[in-house]
Amino acid sequence: MLHHVLLACPPGSEDRSRRFYEGVLGLAEIPKPASLEGRGGCWFRGFGIELHLGVEEDFRPARKAHPGLLVGDIDAWARRLSAAGSPVVWDDGFPGMRRFYTDDPHGNRLEVLELVE
Template structure:
């Protein structure tokens, strides 16, 4: 899946996805690396690993409604985010019965959802 960021925000993005969440950065192929952005390995919980691609957009606007959803250890991820000063907003359990989940934003304002396996 892909989200976007403004040009020059790659270090900020790396500090969040690799630094706070602990996701390994993946090397981009040379022709794509020239465009900017960065890729991360999303560790699978109860399934295969995935990838998050963060691409550069000249007229960037953060995604406030549309969002990726990641299946993770929600307590560990919530703790890591809160420890780093990022907001964690738990969803109403009645919305998806039996599924704990919360939302936050990455450093450029993209909405993210984290769900328990």
């Protein structure tokens, strides 16, 4: 069982992370344990996932490695992300799935998928 996925973010980027992960994706921010608060970053939960954003001093976005977010009504998600200024790049290379790729505000790749029925 997977507990969480961690993505790196640059120092001082927590507000941008919150605007995207809470405001656009609709995840709820959850408190970090007191022992980890001083490290920066922020944690989110929703839709059956927990996602941690951790500060990395020598930050480089993850362009290949990525979480895959399984959703319903993928077209609505594509519209929502596009309206927020995030890229939506469709890919039909995964049989049985509709999917697209997008980026978080730090340039980390995210995959959004929906089962084809």
